[in-house]
Amino acid sequence: MQLSQGYSILLALLFGLAAGLVGSFALMRRMLLAGDVISHLALPGLGVAFLFKVNPLLGGAATLFLGTLLIWKLQKKTGLATEAMTGVVFAAALALGAVVTPKEDLVDALFGGFPMLSLAGLLFGVMAVAVVIVFIVRSKDRLALSLFSTDLATVSGVNVNRLNLYFLFVFSLTVLIGLQFMGTLLSSALIIMPAAVGRQLTNKFSHFLIVSSTVSVFSVAVGFLANSVVKSPTVSPVIVIVSALLFALSLVIRRKQ
Amino acid sequence: MQGALTTMTTFLSATHLTVAFGTRAVIRDLSFEVHVGDCLAIIGPNGCGKTVLLKALLHLLPYAGEIRWDPAARLGYVPQKFAADQQLPLHVRDLLDAKISFLKLPATEVSSVSVEADLTEELLDTNIGFLSGGQFQKLLIAFAMLGHPNVLLIDEPTASLDELAEERFYELLHQLQVNRGMTIVLVSHDLSVVYRYATTVLCLSKGKPCFGPPREVLTPEALQALYSAPAMYYGHTHDHQKE
16 A cells, blocks of 8 residues: 555544534534535535646635635525525535536546545645544534523623634535545535434433544445445445445444334 | 612613614613612513513624623523424533533532532433423523523523422522522513512513512503503502502
8 A cells, every 4th residue: 555545544534533523513503414515615616626727625625615604694694594595505506516627527526536645635634634623622512502502602601603603614624624535425424424323323412422423434444445345436435335334223223222 | 578688789771772673673762770689570461572672681682772781790591491402412411511611610510500400410411302391491590500690681480380390499589689699680471470579670561661669560550551451460469559
């Protein structure tokens, strides 16, 4: 195995950890599907980057964060549910992305690939994962209070509006880390599925965070191993299938409890 | 009894307060003051803006005019019962722990407010989505008490309580007011409770709001005008016969 492959696998595992943590809160905030939509915001940026032969991650990051900001603004202004707002932004982003992305790059943009990471790429990814983990660890109390009641959280001193914005950005950052492996279509799957497994298996807050993260990292590890056997051109569908199987298993375990 | 603790230090003053949703003003040009140790009861028919006023006082809603709290005020809020999301894997203890951790309070605070709000160990380990109305009320009180508030804003506190629990709740409030000198702002439909515990009453209605001690404000005529119907249940008739 080349060093760059090792870097990629290491970053993918770290992405799994971040996705599991962020996904737990996204599930509790009932914004998992909105998150699925957020990941598609990267597509127009990726398309433009492919078109001009610049680093696709830069393009993806630009539209992802702009879109996130737009969703937050729209949400504040109209008072409509996050889901409705993201739906509008998503449809526009996907259509725009499909138009501007060169045909030969569209599959990579949608499903990801197996990037040969440089040490700098790995370090950038590690830093991004650290930002996500530090945010969740530092904000978990505030997030829990706002999940219970935004009014009570506000009276307790939590700036709920700012917290919502930060959470959306951390969500987008997580999607961005996973973009190279998972593509725009599947990078949010690792945020959604392990959290759904975690919720099936535990009723306790702290256990929920641990189980979701473990399932997520496990899915990535088993996905890479399985892909070395099935040799699919992209690893993301294999990882998502592993996580779907774990979800099915969690349903069986839940029924037996 | 209620007036014993009241000093004339102004704790809260609302001046020309207006709260509107779009073009519809729910509270219009309202001014009043609350003093340290007061128990202010906000009464009025459904839809007159009692909850809206409470939320404006907590800065949870935008308003015009001025709301000025004493800089030393530490607010505790007990909202109306709401449906907690049953999907949340949060136990009562998780929630109280989250608040003390956020406010950087000692961990022992949870046990002291639990005793005060009568939260048993079993309740502390119950998921918040599975609490009964009365149990949820205890959680809300314990949650509000964390952080040593010196003013409690309480919205329809006994809507989901049985009579005994209601009596205990008001006794607890009264103890807090007497022993800790806590200031209380209370939205209530229960006029006999208002008469027993409030030092001041604020009546909200479509007409001119009234403000003053219960004996002056809660007359049968005023209540009839406020609710557009005769007051069906009203204790202490001997008191206003004197007036």
